Amino acid sequence: MSQRVIVTGGSGGIGAAIVDRFATDGARVAVLDRRAPAGSPASVFVEVDLRDPADTRRAVAEARDVLGGVDVLVNCAGVFQHAPLLDITVEDWDLVLDINARATLVAMQAVAPAMLEAGRGSIVNIASMAAKVGGGGEGHYAASKAAVVALTRAGAQEWGCHGVTVNAVCPGYVLTEMGADTRSEEDVAAWSAKSPLGRLGIPEDVAGVTHFLASPAGGYLTGQAINVTGGMVMH
Numbered sequence: 258m259s260q261r262v263i264v265t266g267g268s269g270g271i272g273a274a275i276v277d278r279f280a281t282d283g284a285r286v287a288v289l290d291r292r293a294p295a296g297s298p299a300s301v302f303v304e305v306d307l308r309d310p311a312d313t314r315r316a317v318a319e320a321r322d323v324l325g326g327v328d329v330l331v332n333c334a335g336v337f338q339h340a341p342l343l344d345i346t347v348e349d350w351d352l353v354l355d356i357n358a359r360a361t362l363v364a365m366q367a368v369a370p371a372m373l374e375a376g377r378g379s380i381v382n383i384a385s386m387a388a389k390v391g392g393g394g395e396g397h398y399a400a401s402k403a404a405v406v407a408l409t410r411a412g413a414q415e416w417g418c419h420g421v422t423v424n425a426v427c428p429g430y431v432l433t434e435m436g437a438d439t440r441s442e443e444d445v446a447a448w449s450a451k452s453p454l455g456r457l458g459i460p461e462d463v464a465g466v467t468h469f470l471a472s473p474a475g476g477y478l479t480g481q482a483i484n485v486t487g488g489m490v491m492h
Contacts, residue, residue, distance in 0.1 A: 260284040260471070261324040263317060265307065265364055266334025268294040270433035271383065274460030275331055278468045287320035289313075289364075290334065300324070307334050307360035308352075317367035326375070329471040330368045332361040332405070333383045342396045350397045357401035362408055365423075369412075373419040379471040382409050383463070384425040384482060386490045402427075406482045413480030422479040424470045429486030431458040452487035 262279045266272040267288035276286050280298035288299040291306070301323045305316035321327045335357045338349055361382055372378025385402040392399025405425060412423035430448040449457050463485050469475045470483070484490045 260328045261321075261326050262286045262329040262331065262471070263289060263320050263324070263327055263364075263368065264299075264331045264333055265289045265305075265360070266383075267299065267331075268292050268297070268302075271428065271431060271460045271463045272331075272333040273297060274464040275333060275467050278461070278464040279329070279471075282468065284329075285324055287324055289316045289320060308355045310359070310363045313360055313363045314367045317364055321368070321371065327368050327371055328378055330364060330378075330380045331383070331467060331471070332364050332380070334360060335383065335401075337395070337398055339395050340397070341394060345397050353397045354401050354404070357398070358404035358408070361405050365408065365412055369416060369421070372421045373416060376420040378421040379475075380409075380412060380421065380423045381467050381470050382406075382423070382425045383467070384409070384427045386427045386429045386484060386486050388425075388427055388482065389484070389490055389492065409482065410480045417479050422470070422476065424475075424478055424480065425482040426463055426466050426470070427482050427484050427486070427490070428463045429458055429484070429489045431460060431463060433460060451489045454487040456487060458485060458487060 262284045264276050267276045268290040276299050279286050285300040287301045289303050289305045293302045303316045303320050306312045382405050384405040387399040388402035388406045409423050409425040466485050
């Protein structure tokens, strides 16, 4: 039986690569996002406002009903802002934490009962290396991703006895549209030099690890926050 997969933020960037990877493996994939994916192999698209917990729960339930259940949840939706700590407003904080952290919790809560009843399931939360190394110039983003790692570990500890795994992926610098307005060619060169591999990540790098964690091959991993950073972070 093919996997039934829900991906938040699956319409572009890393999320779209994750959708492609699961679909290539024969999975039925539901994308939850603000905008419909362009040319995506997703089985279904559900529009959602992830800042609205009620709408998030409604969208997850709709996707689950269309798929006939859910085996995998990937929380990939996220926003990025670059600002010094002294310039972060309460509105900035709420936006980033609402989408990156609170929506992750709400989506996890929305799928967990069905997974616990079935005695199996996999949740993969996309965090960031900022959760581990801090975030000078992006403190609210780093805080939100650290919260994602904490939620991942809590889910793993609470739900493992029911056969549900919960893991996080911590990408490093991945060239996507998110953050494109704040990076320069000099930035890309400097970041690439931080990796022993000498390059930045691509969305498919993150998608491959995400797919592995939700596959039988990754079935004995839970509560992990796995770096996909080209060696920039090794802990």
